[in-house]
Amino acid sequence: MTTFLWxxxxxxxxxxFVVGHYWRYHYDKFGWTTRSSQLYEDRLLxxxxxxxxxxMLGVVGGHLIGLVLPQGWTDAIGLSRHTYHxxxxxxxIPAGVAAVVGLLILIYRRRMTGPVFSATTTNDKAMxxxxxxVIILGIxxxxxxxxxxxxxxxxxxxxxxxxxRSIFAFGPKPALMVGAPLGFQLHALLAFLLFAxxxxxxxxxxxxxxxxxxxxxxxVYRSREPRAVRVMGTRAPQRGWxxxx
Amino acid sequence: xxxxxxxxxxxxxxxxxxxxTCSVTCxxxxxxxxxxxxxxxxxxxTRPGLGYPRGYEDQExxxxxxxxxxxxxxxxxxxxxxxKLFSIFSNPKMPSLQDYYEPWTYDYDILLKAPxxxxxxxxxxxxxxxGKPMNVSWxxxxxxxxxxxxxxxVKDPMLKGIEDKVTFEFEKTFMFYLPRICEHCLNPSxxxxxxxxxxxxxxxxxxxxxxxxxxxxxxxxxxxxPYKKVYFNHKTGKAExxxxxxxxxxxxxxxxxxETCVGRLRxxxxxxxxADKVLEAASVEKDTDLYAAQRACFLxxxxxxVQQAARDAGIPQEWVRAAERSPVWKLISKYxxxxxxxxxxxxxxxxxxxxPLSPVVDVxxxxxxxxxxxxxLFAAIDTLRIPVEYLANLFAAxxxxxxxxxxxxxxxxRSYMRERTIGREPGPAMAEAVGMSEEDLYExxxxxxxxxxxxxxxxPTAHAEQAHALEExxxxxxxxxxxxxxxxGSGPVGEGSGPLTPVAIENLRxxxxxxxxxxxxxLVGGGSKSGRVNLLxxxxxxxxxxxxxxxRRDG
Numbered sequence: 001m002t003t004f005l006w007x008x009x010x011x012x013x014x015x016x017f018v019v020g021h022y023w024r025y026h027y028d029k030f031g032w033t034t035r036s037s038q039l040y041e042d043r044l045l046x047x048x049x050x051x052x053x054x055x056m057l058g059v060v061g062g063h064l065i066g067l068v069l070p071q072g073w074t075d076a077i078g079l080s081r082h083t084y085h086x087x088x089x090x091x092x093i094p095a096g097v098a099a100v101v102g103l104l105i106l107i108y109r110r111r112m113t114g115p116v117f118s119a120t121t122t123n124d125k126a127m128x129x130x131x132x133x134v135i136i137l138g139i140x141x142x143x144x145x146x147x148x149x150x151x152x153x154x155x156x157x158x159x160x161x162x163x164x165r166s167i168f169a170f171g172p173k174p175a176l177m178v179g180a181p182l183g184f185q186l187h188a189l190l191a192f193l194l195f196a197x198x199x200x201x202x203x204x205x206x207x208x209x210x211x212x213x214x215x216x217x218x219x220v221y222r223s224r225e226p227r228a229v230r231v232m233g234t235r236a237p238q239r240g241w242x243x244x245x
Numbered sequence: 246x247x248x249x250x251x252x253x254x255x256x257x258x259x260x261x262x263x264x265x266t267c268s269v270t271c272x273x274x275x276x277x278x279x280x281x282x283x284x285x286x287x288x289x290x291t292r293p294g295l296g297y298p299r300g301y302e303d304q305e306x307x308x309x310x311x312x313x314x315x316x317x318x319x320x321x322x323x324x325x326x327x328x329k330l331f332s333i334f335s336n337p338k339m340p341s342l343q344d345y346y347e348p349w350t351y352d353y354d355i356l357l358k359a360p361x362x363x364x365x366x367x368x369x370x371x372x373x374x375x376g377k378p379m380n381v382s383w384x385x386x387x388x389x390x391x392x393x394x395x396x397x398x399v400k401d402p403m404l405k406g407i408e409d410k411v412t413f414e415f416e417k418t419f420m421f422y423l424p425r426i427c428e429h430c431l432n433p434s435x436x437x438x439x440x441x442x443x444x445x446x447x448x449x450x451x452x453x454x455x456x457x458x459x460x461x462x463x464x465x466x467x468x469x470x471p472y473k474k475v476y477f478n479h480k481t482g483k484a485e486x487x488x489x490x491x492x493x494x495x496x497x498x499x500x501x502x503x504e505t506c507v508g509r510l511r512x513x514x515x516x517x518x519x520a521d522k523v524l525e526a527a528s529v530e531k532d533t534d535l536y537a538a539q540r541a542c543f544l545x546x547x548x549x550x551v552q553q554a555a556r557d558a559g560i561p562q563e564w565v566r567a568a569e570r571s572p573v574w575k576l577i578s579k580y581x582x583x584x585x586x587x588x589x590x591x592x593x594x595x596x597x598x599x600x601p602l603s604p605v606v607d608v609x610x611x612x613x614x615x616x617x618x619x620x621x622l623f624a625a626i627d628t629l630r631i632p633v634e635y636l637a638n639l640f641a642a643x644x645x646x647x648x649x650x651x652x653x654x655x656x657x658x659r660s661y662m663r664e665r666t667i668g669r670e671p672g673p674a675m676a677e678a679v680g681m682s683e684e685d686l687y688e689x690x691x692x693x694x695x696x697x698x699x700x701x702x703x704x705p706t707a708h709a710e711q712a713h714a715l716e717e718x719x720x721x722x723x724x725x726x727x728x729x730x731x732x733x734g735s736g737p738v739g740e741g742s743g744p745l746t747p748v749a750i751e752n753l754r755x756x757x758x759x760x761x762x763x764x765x766x767x768l769v770g771g772g773s774k775s776g777r778v779n780l781l782x783x784x785x786x787x788x789x790x791x792x793x794x795x796x797r798r799d800g
Contacts (some may be wrong), residue, residue, distance in 0.1 A: 029458035035482035036462050038335060039342050040374065046335045053334040114375040119479070208461040210333075210440030214326050218437035222445040224707070 006174030013196035020199030040115040052102025058095025251451030260510035263422035267502035280480025282348035286487035303402035309471030310590030338468035419604035427487035428594030438469025497706040514571030533644035535588035567705035584640035622656035
């Protein structure tokens with residue numbers, strides 16, 4: 001069971017994540033969008049959406065630091081574990097609260113605004129359920145585990161983080177997760193599930209974050225003709241239609 | 246010099262009767278789909294009036310287009326790249342559906358199903374967005390023909406500063422119609438606002454298009470366009486806009502709006518321009534200089550050096566010939582009667598308008614004077630602050646000069662042709678008074694009054710050897726598409742997902758669906774539809790099954 005939960009299942013999910021995105025991008029560029037509902041409702045979105053998204057950016061950034069940076073490195077620069085923890089909580093809790101409040105506003109809006117609700121697909125609802133559960137478990141872990149220290153102290157940087165890195169090093173160490181509190185275990189499992197769903201939901205828009213906008217020229221010119229490198233159209237030049245000249 | 250060709254349009258507002266045929270045919274061709282119910286790529290507004298979406302010209306409110314900074318650089322009015330990305334999670338200036346209008350339909354079924362009864366059955370309006378009964382209180386042309394002008398037209402942003410001179414007493418009001426499509430600007434602020442870089446200007450003909458495969462629905466183009474001519478398809482979550490009917494113009498046909506225009510007031514043709522000059526021209530200091538600056542970007546297609554430069558830049562010879570014959574170039578630069586809509590937005594729009602002389606003519610006629618007399622017309626243009634100032638707010642950033650020139654030339658043409666028609670010798674004086682030759686005045690009359698189809702639309706086709714590369718020419722087998730022709734409806738990951746279908750194939754599907762629809766189910770008058778043939782979709786080949794009644798064997 002340990003092997004299934006902490007080796008097979010994660011790899012299945014992550015493979016789905018990678019292959020799924022490749023497939024979706026090639027099969028469904030047209031469906032790759034934020035599916036914004038701002039046209040239907042503006043007032044609540046204007047508060048909820050930035051709260052949620054900026055909160056999530058903070059949360060994701062925090063996870064990257066917590067999961068990817070080995071504890072040894074912060075020790076090496078003389079950052080004590082206590083100080084690290086204080087910094088992490090000070091930055092993480094506001095971000096988490098912003099994300100949760102934003103999410104609550106957005107879910108309320110989605111349910112209570114007629115047009116927004118009718119534009120919500122089953123796919124969306126399933127995704128929100130999993131995303132919401134992951135976020136709430138994450139908050140619970142932070143508040144109950146780290147802040148109030150229910151059931152003793154648990155340093156995730158000794159357990160969850162090395163396990164997470166071990167997956168990407170292709171030498172998974174499931175034993176590290178067995179000792180983690182249930183909250184952390186569920187949080188991780190649901191997160192893997194979310195990763196598996198990711199390419200098939202509107203979450204794909206995360207990978208369209210338009211950072212290229214900062215550097216590209218304002219006006220884009222494009223030729224009607226497909227050039228050697230295909231710039232437009234989704235279809236390669238067909239057989240028998242080679243370009244002349 | 247970087248010479249580029251631009252397909253442009255000129256509309257002669259004097260001839261617009263506000264029949265909305267262009268809007269309706271455009272809608273039938275392009276936006277009769279779920280998600281675009283509220284979208285009009287072409288709309289016709291009554292001016293003075295609020296337009297569509299409501300009050301879109303008030304850029305203090307909507308923040309569309311460009312502004313010139315103190316240092317002389319151009320900046321998007323809604324903010325630069327960083328502030329765009331910062332506000333990406335909720336566009337602060339996105340118009341709501343209420344600013345356009347909530348699309349609706351009627352419960353027609355209630356009319357069909359109503360039993361014989363004393364009271365006439367009523368079909369109630371239902372919102373297409375929420376599916377609930379609604380009160381219709383606004384639409385794309387709610388203030389048509391100055392309907393409710395005391396409430397609506399007085400709020401027209403273009404009346405700012407001249408409110409006291411406009412009377413909204415009905416009998417004294419002037420009005421005209423303004424048909425609008427996408428301006429296909431030389432310096433499009435929608436494209437500049439797009440975080441994904443999905444909006445592009447085609448190098449061959451300057452048409453501004455949205456790449457539906459690249460659009461990610463960030464909605465910045467919708468607020469970035471000062472003309473509010475980019476729309477959000479709320480079903481697919483992508484931006485859509487007027488395409489200048491590129492599948493048609495690529496094969497030499499005019500756009501649907503132009504083709505079906507009852508008043509024949511639209512002209513389509515090429516304009517050559519120097520792309521290197523555009524940014525500089527768009528950044529001139531004074532708003533009132535923008536009209537001249539934009540015209541200075543245009544290149545004379547009769548100039549042999551320009552022609553050679555065009556050929557060197559890879560523009561086909563036919564295109565050079567078409568540019569020479571372009572009615573648009575003539576109306577803009579030779580006769581100087583066409584003016585851009587809102588040059589002050591600094592986007593360098595490429596759909597220009599001949600301002601209407603009729604409000605002036607009407608005023609003179611109402612006073613009992615001769616409305617065809619050049620002297621009277623000139624005097625009226627000089628003394629009538631309205632409508633000249635109002636027109637100047639629309640077409641020349643408030644500068645009455647260009648509007649004055651244009652109206653005077655139209656007035657001179659009118660008087661000159663009246664004299665000729667009634668057999669008098671008008672002489673060159675009238676033409677000279679407006680800085681034209683008699684010959685030009687007559688040529689302009691021909692172009693404005695009796696130009697034939699081929700003179701109004703000078704559209705060079707895309708080159709035949711490029712045919713396979715055209716986005717819409719179905720030179721490839723329609724069945725090649727992913728899943729073949731039969732594929733349709735929703736993909737597995739939400740509405741509108743799956744690969745993009747060329748319009749030609751989509752039309753084929755609609756036809757097939759319509760044919761299939763009529764082959765079963767009930768006829769309105771009762772009886773089964775099965776076995777019937779829909780003659781609308783019959784291609785004339787062979788005798789389809791069910792076209793004729795089957796012979797009765799037993800008889």
